[in-house]
Amino acid sequence: xxxxxxxxxxxxxxxxxxxxxxxxxxxxxxxxxxxxxxxxxxxxxxxxxxxxxxxxxxxxxxxxxxxxxxxxxxxxxxxxxxxxxxxxxxxxxxxxxxxxxxxxxxxxxxxxxxxxxxxxxxxxxx
Amino acid sequence: xxxxxxxxxxxxxxxxxxxxxxxxxxxxxxxxxxxxxxxxxxxxxxxxxxxxxxxxxxxxxxxxxxxxxxxxxxxxxxxxxxxxxxxxxxxxxxxxxxxxxxxxxxxxxxxxxxxxxxxxxxxxxxxxxxxxxxxxxxxxxxxxxxxxxxxxxxxxxxxxxxxxxxxxxxxxxxxxxxxxxxxxxxxxxxxxxxxxxxxxxxxxxxxxxxxxxxxxxxxxxxxxxxxxxxxxxxxxxxxxxxxxxxxxxxxxxxxxxxxxxxxxxxxxxxxxxxxxxxxxxxxxxxxxxxxxxxxxxxxxxxxxxxxxxxxxxxxxxxxxxxxxxxxxxxxxxxxxxxxxxxxxxxxxxxxxxxxxxxxxxxxxxxxxxxxxxxxxxxxxxxxxxxxxxxxxxxxxxxxxxxxxxxxxxxxxxxxxxxxxxxxxxxxxxxxxxxxxxxxxxxxxxxxxxxxxxxxxxxxxxxxxxxxxxxxxxxxxxxxxxxxxxxxxxxxxxxxx
Numbered sequence: 001x002x003x004x005x006x007x008x009x010x011x012x013x014x015x016x017x018x019x020x021x022x023x024x025x026x027x028x029x030x031x032x033x034x035x036x037x038x039x040x041x042x043x044x045x046x047x048x049x050x051x052x053x054x055x056x057x058x059x060x061x062x063x064x065x066x067x068x069x070x071x072x073x074x075x076x077x078x079x080x081x082x083x084x085x086x087x088x089x090x091x092x093x094x095x096x097x098x099x100x101x102x103x104x105x106x107x108x109x110x111x112x113x114x115x116x117x118x119x120x121x122x123x124x125x126x
Numbered sequence: 127x128x129x130x131x132x133x134x135x136x137x138x139x140x141x142x143x144x145x146x147x148x149x150x151x152x153x154x155x156x157x158x159x160x161x162x163x164x165x166x167x168x169x170x171x172x173x174x175x176x177x178x179x180x181x182x183x184x185x186x187x188x189x190x191x192x193x194x195x196x197x198x199x200x201x202x203x204x205x206x207x208x209x210x211x212x213x214x215x216x217x218x219x220x221x222x223x224x225x226x227x228x229x230x231x232x233x234x235x236x237x238x239x240x241x242x243x244x245x246x247x248x249x250x251x252x253x254x255x256x257x258x259x260x261x262x263x264x265x266x267x268x269x270x271x272x273x274x275x276x277x278x279x280x281x282x283x284x285x286x287x288x289x290x291x292x293x294x295x296x297x298x299x300x301x302x303x304x305x306x307x308x309x310x311x312x313x314x315x316x317x318x319x320x321x322x323x324x325x326x327x328x329x330x331x332x333x334x335x336x337x338x339x340x341x342x343x344x345x346x347x348x349x350x351x352x353x354x355x356x357x358x359x360x361x362x363x364x365x366x367x368x369x370x371x372x373x374x375x376x377x378x379x380x381x382x383x384x385x386x387x388x389x390x391x392x393x394x395x396x397x398x399x400x401x402x403x404x405x406x407x408x409x410x411x412x413x414x415x416x417x418x419x420x421x422x423x424x425x426x427x428x429x430x431x432x433x434x435x436x437x438x439x440x441x442x443x444x445x446x447x448x449x450x451x452x453x454x455x456x457x458x459x460x461x462x463x464x465x466x467x468x469x470x471x472x473x474x475x476x477x478x479x480x481x482x483x484x485x486x487x488x489x490x491x492x493x494x495x496x497x498x499x500x501x502x503x504x505x506x507x508x509x510x511x512x513x514x515x516x517x518x519x520x521x522x523x524x525x526x527x528x529x530x531x532x533x534x535x536x537x538x539x540x541x542x543x544x545x546x547x548x549x550x551x552x553x554x555x556x557x558x559x560x561x562x563x564x565x566x567x568x569x570x571x572x573x574x575x576x577x578x579x580x581x582x583x584x585x586x587x588x589x590x591x592x593x594x595x596x597x598x599x600x601x602x603x604x605x606x607x608x609x610x611x612x613x614x615x616x617x618x619x620x621x622x
Contacts, residue, residue, distance in 0.1 A: 036213070042234060043212040046227050050217055057208070057216040064216060072215065079213075 002118040009111045016104040023097045030090040033083055040080045047073050137263045145256035148249050155246035162239045169232050173225060180205045180221045328614035334473045345475065 047056070047069065056072045057064040067075075185201035207224040209217050219227070472478055 039212045042231070043215050046209075046211045046230060047215075047217070049226050049230060050219060050223065054217050054219040054223065057218070059214040059216060076213075076215070 002115065002122050005111065005115040005118050009108070009115050012104065012108045012111055016101065016108055019097060019101040019104055023094065023101060026090055026094050026097060030087060030094065033087050033090065037080070037083045037087065040076055040083060044073070044076050044080065047076065138260065141256055141260045141263055145253055145260060148253040148256055151249045152246055152253060155242050155249065159239065159242045159246065162235055162242065166232065166235050166239065169228055169235065173228050173232075176207070176221045176225045176228065328618070330473070331471070338473070341475070 050056070050069060052069050054069070056067045056069050058067050058072070059065075182204060183202075185204065187199055187201050188196040189199035191197045205220050207219055207221055209219055209224050209227055211217055211227070217227075472481065
């Protein structure tokens with residue numbers, strides 16, 4: 001009986017750790033997105049400071065490609081929106097994962113209790 | 127003690143850990159601050175360089191060649207700068223434009239730095255606190271945890287409630303409604319004398335309403351003038367004086383001034399017809415008769431308002447009547463007969479004050495301020511006997527119920543009360559003290575020439591709510607006047 005519980009416990013524990021990892025991954029991805037967001041914001045603002053006389057280049061690999069200022073601005077704005085959307089997605093994902101991990105935690109704790117009780121019984125018996 | 131010691135130790139561990147965590151945060155903040163400071167320094171240097179670069183067309187420099195070698199060379203196109211904007215975007219610009227970009231970035235860096243310093247300070251404070259807590263838990267003897275059972279808030283609360291100063295548009299309206307009905311009911315149902323007077327008052331009420339409307343203007347002015355400081359004293363005096371004058375024209379509503387103002391308005395309307403004479407003394411009652419002025423901070427107001435035939439009001443009315451009697455006799459000898467009725471009816475602002483009377487040693491002592499919620503236990507107006515809060519609600523309920531019941535009652539003020547109820551702005555709930563000290567010093571009321579503009583809405587000018595309410599009912603009042611008359615008559619008939 002105790003062994004069975006123990007097995008269950010281990011299984012749950014693994015699931016829980018896996019969940020935690022996923023949560024951490026999403027968290028880091030979201031953080032990356034955040035930095036990109038701030039960076040793109042700065043780029044946008046600085047582009048506003050420029051005027052059409054300046055040429056804008058985009059670094060694609062080892063090449064600096066000439067870009068039109070307006071086009072560049074539009075691109076940056078689109079990228080900003082994309083990043084925001086991604087952040088939202090990650091937010092929802094994180095919430096779900098948190099909830100699931102909570103559930104797992106509860107299951108884990110209850111299993112642990114059972115296990116301890118079973119162990120106590122076993123000890124008592126012994 | 128062992129348990130406590132144990133608990134303390136646990137606390138200590140927790141506190142220690144807390145402190146350590148806080149310190150970690152502080153350290154982290156410090157490192158970040160260093161980083162940003164470095165960045166800021168770099169940008170400053172860059173700014174300098176951009177400033178001086180365009181000074182010369184070309185520079186002779188040693189060009190780095192790989193990681194270990196340099197080569198002499200020339201720096202050309204000194205004004206053309208290719209700036210990295212971030213996220214793999216570059217922009218060719220002049221040195222000045224580049225400077226602009228650099229300044230913009232500096233701003234960002236500064237803001238970050240500020241935030242970090244703020245958080246650092248915050249956490250430093252927390253660290254300090256945790257340290258203190260630690261020492262506290264460690265050395266129990268030195269520090270003492272002071273605890274106080276918070277269980278005596280009831281009285282405080284109640285007291286506070288009791289002492290709620292009336293604000294315009296607060297309960298009074300409800301009370302007023304109640305009172306008005308009550309008053310009207312009382313008037314109709316009261317004693318036989320009152321019934322007679324009720325009839326009279328009904329008719330008078332209508333006239334009084336007009337008068338009171340005019341008085342309202344006066345009151346408003348007075349209120350503004352005698353704001354706060356003179357509220358109690360002047361109100362009563364002014365009220366009284368006005369009352370006296372009102373006796374004739376039912377216009378010196380101003381006597382009410384101040385608090386009574388908003389209450390008086392309803393009073394004036396209500397009581398104009400009825401208690402002109404009583405105005406002097408019973409400004410409070412004025413409201414009750416027509417627009418009820420209910421100073422019902424406390425439960426007592428129900429009682430205070432003599433209007434309703436309910437027990438409470440009767441109680442009040444009796445005393446009031448006595449008081450008013452004496453007062454009236456002073457001023458209007460002919461009003462004695464109406465004293466009872468007038469007591470119930472609030473035709474003038476003074477009536478209101480009459481209503482709010484403190485009973486001390488069996489004597490009625492006018493309250494100084496009827497605006498204040500019952501602060502005196504033995505005040506007649508306030509429901510001293512009951513919890514103010516509860517009573518207040520009750521009163522309101524009663525008032526409302528009264529107002530509703532009005533239709534059923536055959537009171538003289540039936541129609542009036544209905545209309546007046548919305549307009550009847552209860553003098554600030556019973557908590558008001560008797561504004562009228564008993565001495566009526568009538569000033570010349572504003573000439574009735576005062577335009578009816580303000581009078582039409584019975585609402586006291588100070589209280590918008592009331593006005594709104596009153597305005598609404600005001601519209602009907604004129605229409606209902608004829609109806610009311612009939613109702614009153616009907617009531618009278620019924621009474622008879």
